[in-house]
Amino acid sequence: MPTTDELKQRIEAAIPDATADVEDWTGGGDHFRATVVSPAFAGLSRIQQHKLVMDVFAGEIGGPIHALSVKTHTP
Amino acid sequence: MAEQTENPLRDAIAEAIRDNEVILFMKGTPEMPACGFSARTVAALQSTGAPFAAVDILPDPRIRQELSALSNWPTIPQLFVKGELVGGSDIVTEMYETGELHETLGVEAPAAAPAPAATDPGAQPLGIENNLR
Numbered sequence: 001m002p003t004t005d006e007l008k009q010r011i012e013a014a015i016p017d018a019t020a021d022v023e024d025w026t027g028g029g030d031h032f033r034a035t036v037v038s039p040a041f042a043g044l045s046r047i048q049q050h051k052l053v054m055d056v057f058a059g060e061i062g063g064p065i066h067a068l069s070v071k072t073h074t075p
Numbered sequence: 076m077a078e079q080t081e082n083p084l085r086d087a088i089a090e091a092i093r094d095n096e097v098i099l100f101m102k103g104t105p106e107m108p109a110c111g112f113s114a115r116t117v118a119a120l121q122s123t124g125a126p127f128a129a130v131d132i133l134p135d136p137r138i139r140q141e142l143s144a145l146s147n148w149p150t151i152p153q154l155f156v157k158g159e160l161v162g163g164s165d166i167v168t169e170m171y172e173t174g175e176l177h178e179t180l181g182v183e184a185p186a187a188a189p190a191p192a193a194t195d196p197g198a199q200p201l202g203i204e205n206n207l208r
Binding site: 046047050054058061062068 | 150160169
């Protein structure tokens with residue numbers, strides 16, 4: 001089962017200069033909420049920004065990660 | 076886009092996205108959403124008063140599979156406007172809160188209090204026939 005720390009580290013490793021806050025939304029270890037701040041989002045549409053985050057977990061969303069709610073910002 | 080594939084279901088989904096200016100792929104129906112994320116997205120859409128088509132992806136797991144392959148987006152719901160994926164419930168909710176959703180849908184944003192009802196006499200009934208098989 002993925003942990004919030006693991007998700008945070010993976011997002012921060014994958015997206016340049018990203019800072020991520022990950023919460024376990026339901027306490028069940030499979031619904032997560034991530035707030036990600038990165039200069040890499042500048043100039044991208046929301047969907048493109050979210051895709052950068054979703055792509056970190058390609059194949060796991062819908063599986064071990066039942067749901068990942070995302071908010072993205074530039075610093 | 077119109078190239079022949081051996082995948083009639085994917086073609087049908089692509090056609091639905093092309094033919095409906097605003098189309099939501101969701102779990103359940105606008106009247107009876109089967110998931111909180113779908114319910115939230117429907118509520119935001121309905122509050123704008125803009126007509127939209129809706130497809131329930133639950134009857135056949137292949138719909139979701141093909142839709143995600145097409146859109147490269149893993150989760151449901153998925154909102155498309157003018158053939159483009161706008162987002163899922165997070166993005167739609169955020170856009171609703173900032174007024175961007177109204178803009179994207181080409182309807183006027185509420186001045187102060189959001190009017191929830193579709194009072195536009197030309198507003199179409201929600202939902203299309205789900206003929207994706």
